[in-house]
Amino acid sequence: AQKITQTQPGMFVQEKEAVTLDCTYDTSDPSYGLFWYKQPSSGEMIFLIYQGSYDQQNATEGRYSLNFQKARKSANLVISASQLGDSAMYFCAMREQNFGNEKLTFGTGTRLTIIP
Amino acid sequence: DAGITQSPRHKVTETGTPVTLRCHQTENHRYMYWYRQDPGHGLRLIHYSYGVKDTDKGEVSDGYSVSRSKTEDFLLTLESATSSQTSVYFCAAGAYVGGTEAFFGQGTRLTVV
Numbered sequence: 001a002q003k004i005t006q007t008q009p010g011m012f013v014q015e016k017e018a019v020t021l022d023c024t025y026d027t028s029d030p031s032y033g034l035f036w037y038k039q040p041s042s043g044e045m046i047f048l049i050y051q052g053s054y055d056q057q058n059a060t061e062g063r064y065s066l067n068f069q070k071a072r073k074s075a076n077l078v079i080s081a082s083q084l085g086d087s088a089m090y091f092c093a094m095r096e097q098n099f100g101n102e103k104l105t106f107g108t109g110t111r112l113t114i115i116p
Numbered sequence: 117d118a119g120i121t122q123s124p125r126h127k128v129t130e131t132g133t134p135v136t137l138r139c140h141q142t143e144n145h146r147y148m149y150w151y152r153q154d155p156g157h158g159l160r161l162i163h164y165s166y167g168v169k170d171t172d173k174g175e176v177s178d179g180y181s182v183s184r185s186k187t188e189d190f191l192l193t194l195e196s197a198t199s200s201q202t203s204v205y206f207c208a209a210g211a212y213v214g215g216t217e218a219f220f221g222q223g224t225r226l227t228v229v
Contacts, residue, residue, distance in 0.1 A: 044220065045220035103172075
């Protein structure tokens, strides 16, 4: 079974609109963390935001927020007021414990294109 | 990149030859990871390390081995490269259990001909 599922292979959004990128996860570990990364066409991986499983509030970082719904096992990324520079691949990832070690697993990604 | 360097950045090699990719970090991160990135598959975990000489397999470990003899270096070896191992390889590192960020290297583009 997929640990991290991103069901939107691609999205097109008008500039200045808000964007929601979907991510669902599957784990039996009670202590886990969820990440979002951005990968622009240049190829580097850029960390955006993190949410811990015990965090009471949804994480926010500037225009990025993480809509964490624990019961639904979803961790959607919301980008407010999208900009042309937001066009990139976006990856959701989960850190979970594995016999005392930590494993970091990624989804297949969503390619976001912002239309002027 | 938080002090994570991958080498080489690009490599073309022939089928059947051994290849070693190096990941070097300067931040004393405990956890290190190797991923491969292929279109439609995202980043898939090859191997990871939770300390010197402590490594474990990821979801696509067949054909790959790793070694970590020092905290700062994590080596990925393709014992006998195949065309299916043509990919972009990323190294990542994290500081401690529960860390809130994993830092990435710049990636290595490997082509097996």
